[in-house]
Amino acid sequence: MVPCDGAGKEVVPEAVKVLRAAGADFEFEELDINADAYLRDGVPIPADAWKKLAAADAILFGAVGDPRVPDPNYLAGVLLRLRFELDLYVNLRPAKLYDDRLSPLRREERRHIDLMVVRENTEGAYVGMGGRFKKGTADEVAIQEDVNTHLGVMRIIEHAFQIAKNEVVMVDKSNAMTFAGGLWQERWKDVARAHPAIKTRHLFVDAAAMQLVKDPSQFDVIVTSNLFGDVLSDLTAELVGGMGIAPSANINPKTGRGLFEPVHGTAPDIAGKGLVNPIGAILSAGMMVQHLGHHEMASAIEGAVESAIRAGECTRDVGGNLSTSQAGDAVVKRLRD
Ligand code: NAI
Ligand code: MG
Helix, strand or coil: CEEECCHHHHHHHHHHHHHHHCCCCCCCCCCCCCHHHHHHHCCCCCHHHHHHHHHCCCEEEEECCCCCCCCHHHHHHHHHHHHHHCCCCEEEEEEECCCHHHCCCCCHHHCCCEEEEEEECCCECCCCCEEEECCCCCCCEEEECCECCHHHHHHHHHHHHHHCCCEEEEEECCCCCHHHHHHHHHHHHHHHHCCCCCEEEEEEHHHHHHHHHHCHHHCCEEEECHHHHHHHHHHHHHHCCCHHHCEEEEECCCCCCEEEEECCCCCCCCCCCCCCCCHHHHHHHHHHHHHCCCHHHHHHHHHHHHHHHHCCCCCHHHCCCCCHHHHHHHHHHHHHC
């Protein structure tokens, strides 16, 4: 467990509470990785903690970030290091509407939302290649490279087909970003040919954003790059109730390694007041047990969350009036019944 900072510290204990109530017979170990430790020791992840993280069956993560640490090396040294060095190349970001009242969309028939954004998680624009030349002058040049590899693109598209039931929509910007887009287009066609039972469709990212708001019920699996997946998955989160309830999994299906975390950050505006919604972390714990092979436990957790949300036994951001720990208890109670 790496609760880390702010809201993360409040939601991870709720997720563990729910896991225990669901009968998870795991050994839990909490690691002291957070802004306080970074400010004290100057190291994002100490060597002994790294060893434990690399050996763990799964990592349950909160959120990283602290107003006292503007240093980008901290975020990079914690979350990006874990994603890159454990090669957690699949980022799964499901969006499912558990109750009609959480939809911001007016048209009822478009609210049947149960989709998965499959985001490439180890390359793209987030690898930190590039630089700033003549920094701080009127001649400054800033270059941020977008890295796309044959292997990286193949394996993420392949994974999307593995989990799709109906259709895979590939999203890129190959009309304007022709080199990366060209690679995605070619690999996409290759992989699609090997999966004739799954329907396929391609959308440019701008059109995908528009279609997601127009009629999200049309989507099953969306596969895309690191940057586009980051952006579109905030949009899909908002379509089903917002950042407080959006879960995610970062996995390597080949090694079995996985890190599970709510999509939200440390929410400094509301952290520490009992206002933070624990559902994103609880559903992430559900994805963790699913990944570990406990499928019944995973559906029990999801069912309990859905029932608590529908009953309005939840935090303010999703229309209830419970505190963080009371919202966790509302899920626990349903698992015990
Ligand atoms: P944020 O996700 O922390 O907050 C965005 C908005 O959503 C805020 O209004 C917040 O109150 C609300 N919100 C977030 N989580 C919520 C929850 N569980 N329940 C109810 N409302 C919730 O994103 P922001 O403000 O852009 O970033 C804050 C800090 O978090 C920064 O330091 C940032 O770098 C970090 N961050 C870390 C992430 C991670 O660890 N994966 C992801 C995003 C941001
Ligand atoms: Mg994001």
